[in-house]
Amino acid sequence: MRFRKSFKYRLFFSYIAVILISFGLTAFFLDKQLENHSLQGLKSSIVTQARLIESQIPPESLKKENTANLGVLVKNLSLKNKSRITIIDDQGKVLTDSELSPGEVLDIDNHATRPEVRAALKGLTGDSIRYSATLKTDMLYVALPIMGKDGVVGIIRIALPVANVQKIMFAIRKTIILNIFFALGLAFILAYVLMTSISRPLNKIINVSRRFAGGDFSQRIYYDSHDEIGELSSTLNKMAQDIEGKVKEIEIQNQQLKTIFQNMVEGIIVADKSGCIVSVNQAIEGIFNIESRKTKGRPFLEVIRNTDMAEIIRIVLDERKFVSSELSLAYPVQRVFQVNASPVFEKDQISGCLLVIHDVSEIRRLENIRRDFVANVSHELKTPLTSIRGFVETLLGGALDDKENNLNFLKIIQNHAERLDTLVDDLLSLSHLESKEIALALEDFNLHHELDEIISGFRSQLKKKGVTIKNEFPPDISLRADKGRIKQVFTNLIDNAVKFNKEKGLIRIYAQEFNGRIKIIVEDSGSGIPTKDIPRIFERFYRVDKARSRELGGTGLGLSIVKHIVELHAGSVGVESTEGLGSKFFFILPK
Secondary structure (H helix, E strand, C coil), rough: CHHHHHHHHHHHHHHHHHHHHHHHHHHHHHHHHHHHHHHHHHHHHHHHHHHHHHHHCHHHHHHHHCCCHHHHHHHHHHHHHHHHHEEEEECEEEEEEEECHHHHHHCCCCCCCCHHHHHCCCCCCCEEEECCCCCEEEEEEEEEEEEEECCEEEEEEEEEECCCCCCCHHHHHHHHHHHHHHHHHHHHHHHHHHHHHHHHHHHHHHHHHHHHHCCCCCCCCCCCCHHHHHHHHHHHHHHHHHHHHHHHHHHHHHHHHHHHHHCCCCCCEEECCCCCCCCEEEHHHHHCCCCHCCCCCCCCHHHHHHHHHHHHHHHHHHHCCCCCCEECCCCCCCEEEEEEEEEECCCCCEEEEEEEEEEEEEHHHHHHHHHHHHHHHHHHHHHHHHHHHHHHHHCCCHHHHHHCHHHHHHHHHHHHHHHHHHHHHHHHHHHHHHHHCCCCEEEEEEEHHHHHHHHCCCCHHHHHCCCCCCCCCCCEEEEEEEEHHHHHHHHHEEEEEEHHCCCCCCCEEEEEECEEEEEEEEEEECCCCHHHHHHHHHCCCCCCCCHHHCCCCCCHHHHHHHHHHHCCCCCCCEEEECCCEEEEEEEEEEE
16 A cells, blocks of 8 residues: 555656646647737738728828818728727827717827827837727727828727637637646546556565565566566566575575584584673583573573683683683583683674583593503502512522422412413403404303303302302293303302302392393392492492402402493493492393
8 A cells, every 4th residue: 555655646646747737838828829829910900901091091181180081981991890990199189989979089088198009109000908998898909100291190099809819719728628638538547557557567576575575585576578667577586586595505504504503512602792692502401401592692600600611701702812721610510621712703893702612521531541540450460560570589589499488489479470361361351342343142042051050160169158149040031142251241240249248148140021121130248339439330440449359369350341241232230239238230131
């Protein structure tokens, strides 16, 4: 509707106004020209008549003021010419008038001041149009001088009513007005047709353009013409097609960037120049247990209460430089992060800050484990090597001839050598398991039968400590796995259960089945494990009681080997223990 008011009707009425003004001005000037032309023609006719009358009036009769003869002549000529004829002397006095009696002529005022008479007295042809009080109508007066030997001796004035001219002009004006109304009607029709032919395609263009403005660039303007509107339609269609292609391209790129942004392992935080969060990715949500939709527009410290990160953002925004730092966080999470912060510029002006957060906690933990591993291996190797070296030096120093002690010294060296051999075997086995290059020899076997064989190998150890072991597996229980590796798992778990059990203690081995999986438990009645040590019990070289473990001949690698073997079978391990009440070591495997 706004378009119609501002363009459609303006076009229509401006078209009508132009035609109306053009015809009005044409009619006005034409009327004036016709009126002037008619009056000029009438004047020429009167002048011609006046010349003819002048030839019939001798100048001497004017001087003698022979009004009787002049009156008769004027009367006769007036009847023929159907005009009013007046004879005036050179002083402006009326001598005779065709419309007045001689008595009335005497009462007429002097005409010397009349415009046409005044011009004629100067020897010119004078004319004037004015209202005649005598005849009660507008008259055209034309006065010609009558020349004598000494100049102007009199004036012939002929007057005709202009009513005839007015009638002609009225008829002409009526015709012009009718023509104007006809032209206006025709102009109205033509303007409406023109307006419709322009407004319809423009309305289509406007409607489709509104779709464009709303983001729907799939619409097209269909207008089959080669004029300016057709060219405009083609241009808009081309523009929409180009924009649609660009929008799709941007949407694809935006989706790709969004996917990359959301699925990056590194945490990403984008803050504006005031330090408020613009966006975070899923990694940040997981690290700090926050929701991205609740973070937008909020200050950083309101979302993540860590002053170290907030200080990094402040430095980047204030100093406009890249900052990299490793932070150990205790709150809101206990992690170690490598934080890289970069300023974001827009037209050489800083508009925000980009934080990329790498969680290096696991790397640092593994580094610590590696350091501990190296230290533990060094320590485990150094102790027996020191003992072996000491006893060897003792023997070489003369104790070899000591028959009472030399054999004992050699047995101690042999024990330490066996311990070193066991330690190296366990290290090689653990390294082999961690390499993930083992091809498991899967087969079906009876667990109850294999466990009996394993238990038989511990008879002497069990008898020595008076420990009772029970195989509570059902006779028909079976498992598909690498039998040799599973037997190693049982061996390590039973070995620990015997070593760390109390005198005349009990070991129970049983299973629970659920959802296609089997849970195998090795339960002992030993001293148990402190709660603080449970999370690290499966680490390499980790011992709850280091002195007792070495005394019992353990390497500290048995449980770590158990964990790796079970994980190779897509299983998991765990322990439940209460200090002083024994432990339950278990592992879960697909059946």
